Amino acid sequence: MDSGLSDAMQLTDEEKKRRRTRxxxxxxxxxxxxxxxxxxxxxxxxxxxxxxxx
Amino acid sequence: MTDTSLDIGQSGLERAVPNGTVSDFVELMKPRVMSLVLFTGLVGLVVAPGSMHPVLAIATLICIGVGAGASGALNMWYDADIDAVMQRTATRPVPRGRVAAEEALTFGTVLAAGSVFSMGLLVSWLAAGLLAVTIAFYLFVYTMWLKRRTPQNIVIGGAAGALPPVIGWAAATGSVSLEPVILFLIIFMWTPPHFWALALVRAGDYSKAGVPMLPVVAGGDSTRRQILIYSLILAPLGVLPAVLGTGGIAYAVSASVLGVLFVILAWRVFTLREGQTAQHAARQLFGFSVLYLLLLFAVLLVEQMTVAGVNVWTPV
Incomplete structure (x- = not known):
């Protein structure tokens, strides 16, 4: 359950890049x-x- | 309003993380609308009597621009379901799922509060009050109340788009007089023929989205008549700033010529009612209406800056 949740919240590289830019x-x-x-x-x-x- | 991002946006369905780029958030602020709002606000500020320090003028314009952006973001939050259905707006960030509806709401709210309080603290609380009224009117009166209920939506809702020159004037002078009210009325009367010309072309889109624009509810003929009536009122109204002394000879001539052209194009829309020529006439009027407002205010601006003296750049 925990690992599933942490998988769901894992950011892709593209998302990390977008978050950084924001x-x-x-x-x-x-x-x-x-x-x-x-x-x-x-x-x-x-x-x-x-x-x-x- | 329904949560369209959940219906359409794949990323919104599958992931709980915000995924929008900076340009998505810029798009939420409707930059093209914002530029027109900024421009008319600038004109209100420049043609106002008295002087204003450039830093305060820039602060005023930033607040007006951010306030306009807030209105755009809040509109996109509330209208995401309509936007998803219409061809013209289907690629906006919320219906596409690039920005969550809640993000657009938060973004718009923060911008609205920030712009109003900054305007109050930095420039003038009267201007801040007018900015707050503008944002609230656009969101609550136009977007939430009128847009989906009455074909008069853009007539009454147009008041929000017409207020920026009054805000600029209030920021510069600390008061509101007849001159900015005339500028307000020009934009107010310009809005219906501008949007109805577009609605004539996009009637199918509005109908599909369930937005009761005049061509959808009352039909093309009635819309064309209304466009002509508003154009006939707008043309002389456009010349009024010259009568009041806000504009000079160059403005009087420009406003007269532009007004006549506006009425001619409205007359073409009124008489050409069938087929491609009718669509072309409506598109022509829509395109010219943007040019009309830009040129009208540009002449006012340039004339003030060259002939009457620039009051914005005079240090206090």
């Missing part, structure tokens, strides 16, 4: 979102970005 794409999108939020934050702060409380 993971890379998700990583790139997340990185893009971080960059976008960073840039918008800087833009919104404008010249105030240089104001430091110290």
């Amino acid at each position: 993971s890379i794409a998700i990583g790139c999108v997340l990185a893009g979102i971080v960059v976008l939020f960073y840039l918008v934050t800087i833009v919104r702060l404008g010249s105030n970005v240089m104001n430091r409380p110290f």
Whole structure:
């Protein structure tokens, strides 16, 4: 029973490749979102970005 | 909605593992529809008065694009059974079993929530609200409610596709005025003749899928009359931005010429009712309708950027 289940979940090489590509794409999108939020934050702060409380 | 991926997709039947490629997920977002939505959103953003930082403009367009993609994915999730039957849509990822219906639902939901909240946090909560309304209208009102029930499906549902310029305007100005509403009305009135021209050609497909498009329910003659009526309303409406000052002389001339051509092609569809010539006339109108909207908004965009001054690229 267990071995049958593990056989059913075994990924083929093609599926592993596709999963890897999807993971890379998700990583790139997340990185893009971080960059976008960073840039918008800087833009919104404008010249105030240089104001430091110290 | 039925789980078509189980009926058709071999991989969905035999394996429980997701098997879609990145391009399958891109296809879920209906990239061609998304590009038109992005373009009209960009025009709404550019023709709006005031200035907007380029980074904020790019963030706005990303949110609009992702929101459009979310709508596409959610539509493909819900309509998988219809898509499987229709020739035009049978090769989409869900009916083909390349992407599970649940994956499409999750993908669309994450994109929808992500685009709306990002728009709110990064740009404007008014624009975010409009984006949320657009996605919700397309999914709940058009896809789930109207599409399978009434031949007026694309008339009312067209409101979702018409909102992007209003979102762009709201993102740039923080408000909504008459000018973006006119842009909304242009796309709203353009949608029925555009889709009914396609439906005239694909009536058999829609009939097979049980979608009550106007040619299926009311017949070709009634559809042709409706196409002509909407075209006659659309042509003068297309010129209105010039009257309101959103467009200039170049836009007024372009909109007039394009409007006349639109009505001529609609008239051909109305008069040619039999055989290959009728099919050809409908195909011609469908093809031209895409060009019409693209050119109309392109002229508006170029004119604003060259004559009236570019407000998008002026740093705040």
